[in-house]
Amino acid sequence: MKIIVDNKIPYIKGILEPFADVEYYAPADINREVVCDADILIIRTRTRCNRELLDGSKVRYIGTATIGYDHIDTEWCGKNGIVWTNAPGCNASSVGQYILSSLLSLQERKDFVLEGKVIGIVGVGNVGRIVADYCRMVGMEVLLNDPPRARLEDSTCFVSLDEVAKECDIITFHTPLNKSGMDCTYHLAGADFFSRLRKRPVIINSSRGEVVDNRALYNAYQSGNVSEMILDCWENEPDVDDVLLSNVFIGTPHIAGYSADGKANATRQIVQAVSRWMGISIDTSLIQPPAPVFPDIDLSLCSDNILASAVLATYDPRNDTAALRAAPGTFEKLRGEYGLRREFNAYTVHHAVSRDIELLQKLGFQVS
Numbered sequence: 001m002k003i004i005v006d007n008k009i010p011y012i013k014g015i016l017e018p019f020a021d022v023e024y025y026a027p028a029d030i031n032r033e034v035v036c037d038a039d040i041l042i043i044r045t046r047t048r049c050n051r052e053l054l055d056g057s058k059v060r061y062i063g064t065a066t067i068g069y070d071h072i073d074t075e076w077c078g079k080n081g082i083v084w085t086n087a088p089g090c091n092a093s094s095v096g097q098y099i100l101s102s103l104l105s106l107q108e109r110k111d112f113v114l115e116g117k118v119i120g121i122v123g124v125g126n127v128g129r130i131v132a133d134y135c136r137m138v139g140m141e142v143l144l145n146d147p148p149r150a151r152l153e154d155s156t157c158f159v160s161l162d163e164v165a166k167e168c169d170i171i172t173f174h175t176p177l178n179k180s181g182m183d184c185t186y187h188l189a190g191a192d193f194f195s196r197l198r199k200r201p202v203i204i205n206s207s208r209g210e211v212v213d214n215r216a217l218y219n220a221y222q223s224g225n226v227s228e229m230i231l232d233c234w235e236n237e238p239d240v241d242d243v244l245l246s247n248v249f250i251g252t253p254h255i256a257g258y259s260a261d262g263k264a265n266a267t268r269q270i271v272q273a274v275s276r277w278m279g280i281s282i283d284t285s286l287i288q289p290p291a292p293v294f295p296d297i298d299l300s301l302c303s304d305n306i307l308a309s310a311v312l313a314t315y316d317p318r319n320d321t322a323a324l325r326a327a328p329g330t331f332e333k334l335r336g337e338y339g340l341r342r343e344f345n346a347y348t349v350h351h352a353v354s355r356d357i358e359l360l361q362k363l364g365f366q367v368s
């Protein structure tokens, strides 16, 4: 059994070796020649799994250590007997941390108080649910848009995309990239959507670049229909539109899901899926992220917004924005060499005053 593994997937080295020949490659080097005699591929979003890569190969199983799977031609794989799996929900909390910290950074600017603002969440799956919870916790009103769920569940919980466009101060996209079908999301936010905005919202995209028509977004920003842009995913990654990048409030290189917790979850889920497929049993409990460098957050030094201080101490997206702005051409390098980021539950806050303790605990912080 031969397994090819993307060498940017952390915490996996040594785990599959007792059961198979395992070879590690940079994503750019995972090509037809490399995969031809492999049985299993363990990849990320950077390997397009389609006829061009796989036709004539021995590959029978693909595991992607990611939530999204738009890089896999699922129809072609299905027709050609290739089983695949993703890692649902693995880094959903990481994206939640990204969105909350981006919103709290925005709040630090004068006159953008989050409490009382209306946020529209488009796509309410693993990520959208967490974002909705966090936004309610900070006193925002939340509108949910998810037509596939609305068809199956109590549709009164959901609103139309038109209502989101008209009523929201902030709109955030958390759908998969669907290129066709009744729930097509390609350019879901296009010129028509932006023309229906009424409240000059902040637009956030951390789903896939192509869910938002980047040109139409920029035009809406230029004309004043959009007040701020927060972008983690871009059309034509890794070639980011320089003009867009210089105008966004937060602009990051597709790292919203890059907490070490999310990466470890992804590795664990994929190792479990692969081992099930191979009919073997592997102990994945040792796949754990390292502790944060500074696990203690002292709130006695923070006078103003306690929540923002605690959240931004775990992750401040303005640092990733500055790094990308300084060198847009290093988009993939910044992702490949991403530093250690841990989620809220890896931190203990000290000297929180009693009125903040419940909220901090709900977010997952340890409180001393």
Ligand SMILES: NC(=O)C1=CN([C@@H]2O[C@H](COP(=O)(O)OP(=O)(O)OC[C@H]3O[C@@H](n4cnc5c(N)ncnc54)[C@H](O)[C@@H]3O)[C@@H](O)[C@H]2O)C=CC1
Residues within 6 Å of the ligand: 067, 068, 069, 088, 089, 091, 092, 095, 122, 123, 124, 125, 126, 127, 128, 145, 146, 147, 148, 149, 174, 175, 176, 177, 178, 182, 183, 184, 185, 188, 206, 207, 208, 232, 233, 254, 255, 256, 257, 258
């Ligand atoms: N920037 C990053 O680092 C990351 C990006 N992602 C992206 O976020 C997406 C969402 O992740 P999850 O919430 O975990 O996926 P999920 O599959 O749990 O939820 C997606 C939701 O979108 C809904 N949806 C589908 N089509 C829709 C449409 N046309 N309009 C509105 N809603 C629609 C689905 O019904 C579902 O409830 C992923 O597919 C991936 O592309 C995920 C993780 C990290």
Ligand SMILES: O=C(O)C(=O)[C@H](O)COP(=O)(O)O
Residues within 6 Å of the ligand: 044, 045, 046, 065, 066, 067, 068, 069, 091, 254, 255, 256, 257, 258, 335
């Ligand atoms: O999980 C997803 O879906 C994502 O978009 C990832 O966070 C990006 O994953 P990589 O392919 O860069 O590992």
